[in-house]
């Protein structure tokens with residue numbers, strides 16, 4: 001009903017607006033003396049000590065959060081991490097055992113594919129931890145431990161605030177595990193906590209500064225038939241998520257690619273007028289990666305692509321080659337995805353709205369898929 005939407009035109013619009021709170025509420029109570037301590041994992045240090053491999057398993061948007069989580073867990077907890085779609089994972093005799101930690105991610109906690117992957121992992125002796133947004137759902141009940149995201153109930157089929165909360169929980173998990181395993185210095189942990197604490201205000205800033213711009217852009221592009229998304233490092237899963245959002249609610253063909261893969265195939269898709277979103281990593285984190293992505297932009301621009309860049313404030317190197325520039329505030333490398341995804345969510349929502357579609361209830365999709 002319109003009352004439940006609190007004045008917003010759709011649940012999706014309301015839920016995007018709630019993203020700063022979703023992140024803040026997921027962090028709350030999980031920082032002690034400048035370090036991440038997740039109270040639910042008190043007494044569960046065994047989950048992380050002696051683990052030689054982590055498998056993150058999920059479906060859809062949650063799997064893209066998992067891909068960001070892989071970078072964080074490997075950097076801070078120094079364990080090899082693989083991300084596996086739940087429905088692929090259990091049908092191929094994976095190498096898992098008691099030293100494997102299987103981390104499942106599910107907003108609903110009821111996705112059958114993910115649930116079956118968790119049960120499969122448990123039967124084979126793996127340790128299981130669930131990241132879930134729904135208290136008491138089936139997947140957390142079937143897991144050894146649970147870290148809840150506190151995004152609040154998500155109604156729109158296309159996941160938005162739950163996604164940023166999932167990434168937040170994975171960053172917290174990486175910092176917690178790094179501390180327990182002794183692989184994260186106190187100084188690095190404290191710097192990461194400062195980054196986390198600054199996120200809600202930065203997300204609010206993206207909403208305040210870019211919502212109107214991105215909405216206008218989507219309006220101009222309502223007749224677009226195909227949109228490509230390029231990203232690198234943690235920008236890669238965000239490119240995949242940007243494409244998924246567009247498919248889900250605006251029914252436009254969309255693909256996300258790792259920017260480094262462009263020359264190995266996708267560049268053949270570029271023709272004059274093809275819209276391409278490019279997520280540009282901060283030059284402060286890696287001048288090399290930044291230069292490589294700027295060179296990707298030049299390559300597609302030379303072939304006529306319409307380039308829409310998402311880059312941090314002050315990055316002037318992108319200006320000569322971009323048709324549109326969407327700005328995000330400065331953040332640490334692993335924290336940027338939480339900012340960069342916001343304009344992509346708004347874009348999909350605004351484009352679907354411009355096409356007159358129901359953004360909350362897209363055709364053929366269910367909020368939670370409880371069959372295999």
Ligand code: G6P
Nearest residue numbers: 060061062106107108111159366
């Ligand atoms: C469905 C939804 C997606 C969601 C996926 C995983 O396919 O339409 O938006 O990402 O399920 O859902 P979960 O509840 O497990 O996160």
